[in-house]
Amino acid sequence: METLQIKGTILTPSLGDAYVAALKRNSYLSILRAASIVQPADVADITPVLAYAAAQTSPTQVAVKGGGAHSSTWASSDGGIVIDLFKLNKVALSEDKNSISVQGGALWEDVYKITSQAKVEVVGAPLWFVGVGGFTLGGGYGPLSGEHGLAIDNLLSATVVLADGRVVKTSATEEPDLFWAIRGGGGQFGIVVEFVFKVHPYAGPFTGGLLVYPIADKSDLRKVIDEWKKTQTSAERFTMHFSRPPPDFKPCVIIFPSTLHDVDGARARRSFAPFLELSAGRAQLPFRTVPDFHAVSHAADKALEHAPRRLVIRGTMFSDFYPELLGAVWDKWVDFTEGNPDVRASAVLWDLTVPDRIADIKPGETALKTRMPHYWIAIQGRSTTDESVDACREFTSDVVQFVRAKNAELSGQDLGWFLNMCQGDEKPEDVFGENLPRLRAVKATYDPGDVFNKGVSIEPLV
Ligand SMILES: Cc1cc2nc3c(=O)[nH]c(=O)nc-3n(C[C@H](O)[C@H](O)[C@H](O)COP(=O)(O)OP(=O)(O)OC[C@H]3O[C@@H](n4cnc5c(N)ncnc54)[C@H](O)[C@@H]3O)c2cc1C
Known part of the structure; x- marks a missing residue:
């Protein structure tokens, strides 16, 4: 070698x-x-x-x-x-600023530096250190998805090195089956060395912050969601975390509200008001308006600096914020993080992006399983010791299985797993749903020897 x-x-x-x-x-x-x-x-x-x-x-x-x-x-x-x-990280904005080409090893940091300078936007990850490659191939749910859909919905073309060494361009009109498969089917069809994305007009300034609600009663959870539902539009992006912040590590709900197009602060004042009221007299940090998405993507740097790096994430989709679902996940998380200080940095993240644009795309148009309106949840098991890693794995697995089953019971829809937050032991039909047979056929065409076999297995159709 x-x-x-x-x-x-x-x-x-x-x-x-x-x-x-x-x-x-x-x-x-x-x-x-x-x-x-x-x-x-x-x-x-x-x-x-x-x-x-x-x-x-x-x-x-x-x-x-x-x-x-x-x-x-x-x-x-x-x-x-x-x-x-990682060396293939070049980013080039087209002269007309309508598209951006990004090499397959770039981080979103590399992209946001360029887009922020040019005052344009692209649908990418919330955090700068996430890779463009994995994020996009798994669908790519980003802070601008409320306005512009998923990263794959904004992918115009890609260049792929196939298992046999050929380099092919793929788009809606060139190798269209391959283009379909890489939009939600993951990295098992070849090495994507270039992505070309649609570019959108400037969406800033962005106002964000942090609201901490020490939760005494589970009904408070429902109040938070009710307030959010009253004010939500596609120009707000909220996430809700179950977390135990220092110094006392008490169970809290932390809301990270963020508004787009917040020219004079009016949007933030309006959409954050009910939350500020709810948290009256309790801990909160000041809000900040930043001019560009590059700054937004660094907002969590300080919090993540000390987070334990023995991290396992599992995620799943759900249809709505059913009180019994929220309450049961809260209880499971409190129980798990209560007794063992090794794992108390484990957290639950609920994404509260308005899902309408994601559901604009017809099922089957891309390889993503679910196109009905939905949200996603990430269970983050974090451990300070090797000894507690298995417990974190078990916890994440137990909670996603519970959420998937409870959501299916309450909504009548089994939305399956979130590829970007799978671990590889999931059944492929639970990740790709009705798209699996077509994915297996595309795999047989482009990677018949199953060279790219890491991930949730897509066996070439024989
Ligand atoms: C803190 C954190 C926050 C996150 N938030 C979100 C979120 O908001 N929305 C969301 O959708 N996801 C989110 N994710 C999940 C994230 O999108 C996935 O973990 C994604 O796979 C990361 O991409 P990467 O390139 O860094 O991954 P890697 O670990 O490098 O790779 C992941 C998979 O993608 C494949 N791959 C990567 N690049 C290529 C390429 N160019 N060609 C072919 N295959 C490739 C790899 O082979 C591997 O199978 C988050 C993850 C973390 C850790």
């Missing part, structure tokens, strides 16, 4: 610190020791690596790393080759 003629870097364990640094992921639990890590300097570097892996007598696993933010081990390999795309 070390003798492969490429312009990029090849790292093996014998290289010590540089190799160890390249294994790093957002979660310590996502790290596996690869036999080699290849960091392509350009797209042409990728084909020889795939050829090398294919030529070995015993199959060598190939894993692809975008931003390394996924909390599974899908972007890592135990003894195989990792193709780490």
Whole structure:
């Protein structure tokens, strides 16, 4: 492997610190020791690596790393080759500012630096360190999704290195089946080396902040949701967290409200007012208006600085904020975080983005399972010790299973799992639903040997 003629870097364990640094992921639990890590300097570097892996007598696993933010081990390999795309992070805004091309290893940080400077927007992740690759291929639910749909709904074209080394362009008119599959089907069809996204007009200034509600009674949860429903529009983006903030680590509901187009602060005053009233006399931090999304994507930096990095995330979709669903998740989370200080940083995040635009796209138009109006929940298990990791895994798994089943019971709709927050042990039909047969057929065309097999398994149709 070390003798492969490429312009990029090849790292093996014998290289010590540089190799160890390249294994790093957002979660310590996502790290596996690869036999080699290849960091392509350009797209042409990728084909020889795939050829090398294919030529070995015993199959060598190939894993692809975008931003390394996924909390599974899908972007890592135990003894195989990792193709780490981090050097492929160029971003170019078109001259007419209608589209932006982003290389497959870019972080949203790389994109927001450009869009913020040019005063335009793109549907991306809420946090700067999330990779464009994994986020987009799993659907991409972002803070601007209320106004513009998901990242995949804004994808105009992509360039993909296939398992056999060919580089193909894909769009609604070129290799359309592949274009369909990568919009929600994940990274199992090839290595996306370039995404081209639709660009939208400036959506700032953005006003955000933090409201902390120590919860004495579960009915308070319902009050928070009722207030939000009264004021919500697609130009507000709220998230609700169950969290135990220092210094006393009491169970709290924390609301992160954020408004778009907040030119003179009027929108924030209007949409935050009921929440401020609800929290009267209780802890809250001041609100801040920032000019651009780059600043918004750094808003959680301080809070995340000390968060334990043994992180496991699982997520699922739900149809509405049913009081019995909210209350039961609250009880499960309080119980889990009460007794063991190792895991008290574990949190539950409810995304409160208005779902209408997401539901504008017809089911089956992209590979995403669910297009009926829905929300998503992320269960974040965080542990300060190795000993408590299994408990976190069990907790996240238990809560998402509960939410999925309870939501199905209450709404009559089984919305399945959220690919961007899966761990790989999920049944593919529960992630891709009715799209699975077509995904398997596309897989048979573009990756018949199942080279890109990390993730929720999509077996090529035989
Ligand atoms: C703190 C945090 C907040 C998050 N918030 C959201 C959110 O608001 N909305 C949301 O939708 N998701 C969210 N996510 C989930 C996130 O979108 C996924 O974890 C996503 O996979 C991260 O992308 P990445 O490129 O960093 O991942 P990686 O860990 O690098 O890769 C994840 C998967 O994608 C594949 N992949 C990555 N890049 C490519 C590529 N260019 N070509 C082919 N395959 C590729 C990898 O092989 C792997 O299977 C969040 C995650 C975290 C940790």
